[in-house]
Amino acid sequence: DAKTTQPPSMDCAEGRAANLPCNHSTISGNEYVYWYRQIHSQGPQYIIHGLKNNETNEMASLIITEDRKSSTLILPHATLRDTAVYYCIVRPPSGSARQLTFGSGTQLTVLP
Amino acid sequence: DGGITQSPKYLFRKEGQNVTLSCEQNLNHDAMYWYRQDPGQGLRLIYYSQIVNDFQKGDIAEGYSVSREKKESFPLTVTSAQKNPTAFYLCASSIQAPGLAGGGAKNIQYFGAGTRLSVL
Numbered sequence: 346d347a348k349t350t351q352p353p354s355m356d357c358a359e360g361r362a363a364n365l366p367c368n369h370s371t372i373s374g375n376e377y378v379y380w381y382r383q384i385h386s387q388g389p390q391y392i393i394h395g396l397k398n399n400e401t402n403e404m405a406s407l408i409i410t411e412d413r414k415s416s417t418l419i420l421p422h423a424t425l426r427d428t429a430v431y432y433c434i435v436r437p438p439s440g441s442a443r444q445l446t447f448g449s450g451t452q453l454t455v456l457p
Numbered sequence: 458d459g460g461i462t463q464s465p466k467y468l469f470r471k472e473g474q475n476v477t478l479s480c481e482q483n484l485n486h487d488a489m490y491w492y493r494q495d496p497g498q499g500l501r502l503i504y505y506s507q508i509v510n511d512f513q514k515g516d517i518a519e520g521y522s523v524s525r526e527k528k529e530s531f532p533l534t535v536t537s538a539q540k541n542p543t544a545f546y547l548c549a550s551s552i553q554a555p556g557l558a559g560g561g562a563k564n565i566q567y568f569g570a571g572t573r574l575s576v577l
Contacts, residue, residue, distance in 0.1 A: 377561035377564075379561070379565070386545075386571075386573075387570060387571065388461075388463075388547050388549075388568030388569050388570050388571050389500070389547070389549075389566075389568045390568065391565050391566070391567060394561050394562070394565065395561075396561060436564070445500060445549075445566055446499070447499040447500050448499065449499070
């Protein structure tokens, strides 16, 4: 799987947009970008994924740069319950990759 | 509601004892996984199963065993051979396992709430 780089921590004011960056400069053409988050002492939660186009669902938006070397997860109106560690993962749709490789992620703290 | 149920939430193991962690899913997913997470660390794969009656070792299978007799169930046994079992155990499932063509959505892994195992 391509390596990803994320800032170790970020703060965001409640009600504001949280923009979490991820660098994946070695991404291959068929690799997807996935975002998960893990709230303390809970199982990881899938948020969103994308290949080339920007994506939006009820939880977040994913912006992927045209060269696909980086992406940004956007939580449009952060709440206190969004405080978690956010993981950016890059992996192909098929092949030998079985497990999710979680890096160190970004600890997002939403402040009241 | 569809999802993955892990039980118990907390489990204590005595010296020399085998314990079994339950994982049930009603998502009709073919693939299921067991991960271990130590404090401040990422997830490490213990075992995974792509289909009923089949399972494969992950990176840290020693001291663990699994079975997959039913599509919806993938129990994990922590045996007495696992000398450092204290950890947070996570079960996950996906529509199909990687290695099969199908695109990004079919490889999304959905997780249970976890079981925290401690040694007495």
